[in-house]
Amino acid sequence: MANRRLAPASEQPESFAFTPENAEWAKHQIAKYPEGRQASAVIPLLWKAQEQNGGWLPQKAIEAVAAELGMPKIRVLEVATFYTMFALEPVGRFWIQLCGTVPCDSCGSRELKAMLQKRLGPPGHVSADGNFSWLEVECLGACCNAPMVQINQDYYEDLTPESLSKLMDDLAAGRPVKIGSQAGRISSEPKGGANTLTDETLFDGSRVGAWRKRFEQAKEAEPAGAAGDAPKTEIKAPVAKTGEAESATQQAATAPRPAKPDAGRPVERKASDAPAQRAADGEEPVKPEDRADAAERGHSLAKHGGARLHDSDALDSPAARVAEGEPAAGEEGNQELPGRDIPPPPPEASGASEAVEEKLDSDAKKK
Numbered sequence: 001m002a003n004r005r006l007a008p009a010s011e012q013p014e015s016f017a018f019t020p021e022n023a024e025w026a027k028h029q030i031a032k033y034p035e036g037r038q039a040s041a042v043i044p045l046l047w048k049a050q051e052q053n054g055g056w057l058p059q060k061a062i063e064a065v066a067a068e069l070g071m072p073k074i075r076v077l078e079v080a081t082f083y084t085m086f087a088l089e090p091v092g093r094f095w096i097q098l099c100g101t102v103p104c105d106s107c108g109s110r111e112l113k114a115m116l117q118k119r120l121g122p123p124g125h126v127s128a129d130g131n132f133s134w135l136e137v138e139c140l141g142a143c144c145n146a147p148m149v150q151i152n153q154d155y156y157e158d159l160t161p162e163s164l165s166k167l168m169d170d171l172a173a174g175r176p177v178k179i180g181s182q183a184g185r186i187s188s189e190p191k192g193g194a195n196t197l198t199d200e201t202l203f204d205g206s207r208v209g210a211w212r213k214r215f216e217q218a219k220e221a222e223p224a225g226a227a228g229d230a231p232k233t234e235i236k237a238p239v240a241k242t243g244e245a246e247s248a249t250q251q252a253a254t255a256p257r258p259a260k261p262d263a264g265r266p267v268e269r270k271a272s273d274a275p276a277q278r279a280a281d282g283e284e285p286v287k288p289e290d291r292a293d294a295a296e297r298g299h300s301l302a303k304h305g306g307a308r309l310h311d312s313d314a315l316d317s318p319a320a321r322v323a324e325g326e327p328a329a330g331e332e333g334n335q336e337l338p339g340r341d342i343p344p345p346p347p348e349a350s351g352a353s354e355a356v357e358e359k360l361d362s363d364a365k366k367k
Helices: 020-030 038-052 059-069 073-082 102-107 109-120 161-173 206-221 243-254 275-280 288-295 318-323 352-366
Strands: 094-099 132-137 149-151 154-157
Touching: 020 038, 020 059, 038 059, 038 073, 059 073, 094 109, 094 161, 102 109, 109 132, 109 161, 149 161
Parallel strands: 094 132
Antiparallel strands: 094 149, 149 154
């Protein structure tokens, strides 16, 4: 792709300064931005410097822009080397930028590139007459009309090697050329011309007038009723249904859906059987069977397979122990803590807990 290095020292001018007109123009560009944001004008100033220098940016021009904006030179050089719109080496009178991105590549830019290589030499090389130089660049934004090139500031689209060669001959001879599509395409319409929305009545307003005329004729055709008479209603024959409407009608006739007259209406039943609802209805808040279930003590049934031997009581919790006057298991003094100088016991080996549980079960069976 593009070589983004500065031109050799032998081609660099010794100095650069804006002309009085361009210097005044640069001040107006800088004034567009708030104080302290002058660096935002770096691209317009580089563009004007390139235009003044014959189409390319020398090193002294980059340094002059940096001084004008109070920017480090390297910052301005970063901008100049990033954008291919800035030429860093001398260019011909007509600088051809060839788009080589995917859409143009798919539509024939490789053939254009081969023609330029054969006629002008490698990229960046200026022709012997000083008229042309070329460079392959990234997308130029005219993908609909690919392949295309930009020559100086104009776009030339829908190119072939033959049409581009003829275009270059006309430019070199000073003959007038056509900017844009070279195949007769208008704007970005489909290749070969527009093939949709071609009816002129869609755009000249005549269709609106035709509809209005039909309404007026229908109104005139209505029978005028005598004064005081009730308006007459014309009974029209049912319109034959076709397609989807007919299919829906037939389906409704063969498989009617059941009516739901209560759909969307509130259901008249108690919202819940909660204690608050029972108390509001004058009943005892807690059902007798619920009270009996809560008072019954037994083994936990939450584990898989029901209660097992040595399971703790379902209500054997610290709160239940305190309520019955027993000390809670976690109270101070009921825990046997090892001394600080005693090392903690090693962890149980895998399967040790199952072995202990089997031993307890066998002891219980013997008893």
